[in-house]
Amino acid sequence: MFDDRADAARQLADRLAHLQDKHPLILAVPRGAVPMGVILAQALGGDLDLVLVRKLGSPGNPEFAVGAVDEGGQVSLNPGAEAYVDEAYVAAEVARQREVLRRRRALYGARRVDPAGRTVVVVDDGVATGATLIAALDALRASRPARLIAAVAVAPPDAVARLRAHADEVVCLRVARDFGSVGQFFRDFxxxxxxxxxALLADWQAKPG
Structure with missing residues (x-):
């Protein structure tokens, strides 16, 4: 069990301490991972920004992801999703979620730090299927980072295996075979x-230097 997201972030910072001399770019998946991203960026002496992606909910159960989409419209579908969602449904869901992404980018006022040539760490508090994080990794890969690292507190084994095909390195503090939800592994979630x-982004961007 992690005490909270801050506890998980500190443990990730310890695992990624070898990046302290590389000025990494820490990209947090909002909303839950943003406090973690702040801690990582502080600990590793890096930059902080957001990577905005949205899961594509399944028909009748929006919390169950059939895939994900990034700000540019790149779609990542879970294996086998085509068996229970058709192209028309996916197109409509993509359009709906891209509008959410557009509003969030405007709301948060996040910078868009160029990841080209950087060591990039994408942080999330945990993943279930990995679809959302994979969409983020694939979108970032097109920007040609020098190294792309996925850092998560907890995930099931199959999600970790999927992530490894899309990142140069995957750091997962707990690979959980008894995975039910991300929140079950945090005392405070x-x-x-x-x-x-x-507020976190505004405070970060107001820092001198």
């Missing part, structure tokens, strides 16, 4: 609000 994300 309170929701991170849009206001908190906006």
């Amino acid at each position: 309170g929701q991170v609000s849009d206001d908190e994300v906006t």
